[in-house]
Amino acid sequence: MNRKQGFTLIELLVVIAIIAILAGMILPALSKAKAKTQGISCMNNTKQITLAWIMYGNDQEDWMMPNFESGDPNDRPLSWVTGWLDWDGGTDNTNWLYLVDPKYAQMGNYMSKAAKAFKCPADNNAMPKGSKGVIGKQRVRTVSMNSYMNQNAGPGEAYWDTNKDNKGLRIYRKMSDLKKLKPTSAWVIVDEHPDSVNDGCLFPEAGIVNEGGIKVVKGDTSRSTWRDTPSSLHNGACGFSYADGHSEVRKWKTKPMIVDCRTVKFIYMPDTIQIGGDRTDWDWFGAHSAEVY
Structure with a gap:
C-alpha cells in the first residue's frame, strides 16, 4: 500500500510566497477602502453638525450659534459645545453631555442623539x-x-477681531454676514489635530513671527507656525464643512501638513507645525476662514 506524500519544502515555500504576494496586493486595497469609508463617515458627521448650525440660524432670526474659546459658560451665551480637551485625562475628555445636553451645549437642542458625530472615525x-x-x-x-x-468674548476679554493680532478680520455674527466670503467657501467645522484640540474654537492664526493673524500670508511665513492646527487624519487630508451645508475631505498640498501634521505626540502643541515657505495650504485656509476688511 502506497503512502500519500506531503508537500515538499520547495512546494511549501512556493505556497508561502504566493500567500505573501496576495497579502501584499490585498492589504493596501483594504487599507484604501477603510480610509475611503472613514472619509465618507467624516463628511456625514460634519455635514450633520453644520445642518444643525444652519437650523439654529433659521430658528434665531439669522443669528449664528454662539461660539467661544474658553472660560465659564455662565459668563456668556451658551456655546455650541463646551468642555476642555487635553491629554491629562480630565472628565471633560469623555463627557458626552458637553456636546449633546442642552444644559451645556447649544447643539444639544438639535443633536441630542448624535453624540458620535463629533468624533472623526x-x-x-x-x-x-x-x-x-x-x-x-x-x-x-x-x-x-x-x-x-x-x-x-467673556467679561474682561477683548474680541479677537479688534486686538492687534486680528485687526481688520471680520467675525461673522449672522448668516447674512457671509456675502464677500460666500457660504459655499466659508468653512464652519474642521477636524482639529489631536494635539491641538482643546476648546470648541479653532483660531486660524499664526504664531512666533506674528504679522497679524491670517494676514501673515502677506509676509514671510518660513519661520511662522499654525497657532491652532487642523488635522491630517485622513492620510494627509482633513475634514471640513461649509456654511452652505456641504462637507469635504480636503487633501493638503504642503509637507508640514501632509507629513509633520500626521504625528501625534500626546502633548499640547500650539505653535508647533510650521507654515513653511510654501504658503499654499495657509493661503487657502486663510481665504476660507474670514475676510479682511
Whole structure:
C-alpha cells in the first residue's frame, strides 16, 4: 500500500510566497477602502453638525450659534459645545453631555442623539500612559468651529477681531454676514489635530513671527507656525464643512501638513507645525476662514 506524500519544502515555500504576494496586493486595497469609508463617515458627521448650525440660524432670526474659546459658560451665551480637551485625562475628555445636553451645549437642542458625530472615525487616539484619565479611553470630540463664526468674548476679554493680532478680520455674527466670503467657501467645522484640540474654537492664526493673524500670508511665513492646527487624519487630508451645508475631505498640498501634521505626540502643541515657505495650504485656509476688511 502506497503512502500519500506531503508537500515538499520547495512546494511549501512556493505556497508561502504566493500567500505573501496576495497579502501584499490585498492589504493596501483594504487599507484604501477603510480610509475611503472613514472619509465618507467624516463628511456625514460634519455635514450633520453644520445642518444643525444652519437650523439654529433659521430658528434665531439669522443669528449664528454662539461660539467661544474658553472660560465659564455662565459668563456668556451658551456655546455650541463646551468642555476642555487635553491629554491629562480630565472628565471633560469623555463627557458626552458637553456636546449633546442642552444644559451645556447649544447643539444639544438639535443633536441630542448624535453624540458620535463629533468624533472623526479616523481619530483612534486614546489617553496615553501617565494621564489622570482612563488609559486607553478615547476622547469624545475631534471637531472644532471656525473662531470667526460668532466667537464671543467673556467679561474682561477683548474680541479677537479688534486686538492687534486680528485687526481688520471680520467675525461673522449672522448668516447674512457671509456675502464677500460666500457660504459655499466659508468653512464652519474642521477636524482639529489631536494635539491641538482643546476648546470648541479653532483660531486660524499664526504664531512666533506674528504679522497679524491670517494676514501673515502677506509676509514671510518660513519661520511662522499654525497657532491652532487642523488635522491630517485622513492620510494627509482633513475634514471640513461649509456654511452652505456641504462637507469635504480636503487633501493638503504642503509637507508640514501632509507629513509633520500626521504625528501625534500626546502633548499640547500650539505653535508647533510650521507654515513653511510654501504658503499654499495657509493661503487657502486663510481665504476660507474670514475676510479682511
